[in-house]
Amino acid sequence: MRYIVIGAGAVGGTIGARLFQGGHDVLLIARGAHYEALRTGGLRLITPHSTETLPIPAADGPVAPREDDVLVLATKSQDTIAALDPWPRHLPVVCAQNGVENERTVLRRFAQVYGMCVWLPALHLEPGTVAAYGHPHSGMFHLGRYPQGVDDRARQMTADLTKSGLVTVTTPDVMRWKYGKLLGNLGNAVEALCERAPGFEALHERARAEGTAVLEEAGILYSSPQEEREARGRKVDLLPVEGLSRGGSSWQSLARGSGTIEADYLNGEIVLLGREYGIPTPVNEVLQQEAGRFARERLPPGSMPVERLTALIDERSAAVSR
Secondary structure, three states: OEEEEEOOOHHHHHHHHHHHHOOOEEEEEOOHHHHHHHHHHOEEEEOOOOEEEEOOOEEOOOOOOOOOEEEEEOOOHHHHHHHHOOOOOOOOEEEOOOOOOHHHHHHOOOOOEEEEEEEOOEEOOOOOEEEEOEEEOOOEEEEEEOOOOOOHHHHHHHHHHHHOOOEEEEOOOHHHHHHHHHHHHOOHHHHHHHOOOOOHHHHHHHHHHHHHHHHHHHOOOOOOHHHHHHHHOOOEEEOOOOOOOOOOHHHHHHHHOOOOOHHHHOHHHHHHHHHHHOOOOHHHHHHHHHHHHHHHOOOOOOOOOHHHHHHHHHHHHHHHHO
């Protein structure tokens, strides 16, 4: 099985690196300066215990397909369609992404789709370099067919990832885990806007409570924080990497000045469901709007005071309750 990792950033780069170290056939797909760095110098993987440069093959677009190819999609959700559009539609696709919309989007175009719930703390800010903070394992995944089920390919991928040091569980209800992860990811926008300043946790909890109420009304099943903690156990703890800052995926989007952010598919998912079921979602509306504005205006992460964001949310909450 050849793993073609589309989007070799923090998550994709770490997955590709660990699979390559485990002896598997890997091809990294990247663009621009990151691709040039991978092509000429390999992938530099930094972990709490070592720094290693890996000569993983790389390309900047589609290659001649093989019968054993699997596409591992690790782009941000807003890039899903563009990233997959050039690839042959008969290939299986694993959505190693946050949010819950990617699998449905991909299933419109590809018949074999797998969901992957990703817990993998990593950073990608410099071309050719990925830092993975997880210890003793870099990450943990729940993996299954979309919309549900398990097949032989899922079992083989689980075995390959596990062999490569990534804790992986095959599960028939992968989307339940992804909806649980979505609730946790509602705080990504808060971290991107305010970093982890005092008051961060209170805003995250407000966003999560609002999201939980919407999922309950919609009858959507989701994993609980306790289940997630028990699943991870001590398998993926965070250790600092000397000399490197650490921020989540949305924080990194602002830090890179990419011009886009994933909030439409995280906080925006709750806003969408709230509108469908007639439930106000003022907290997530403000987070979606402000994160989008910061990305478009290329404002630096952490440059909004918590007090200002709280005031915007309170103002919007008061308006919808009238």
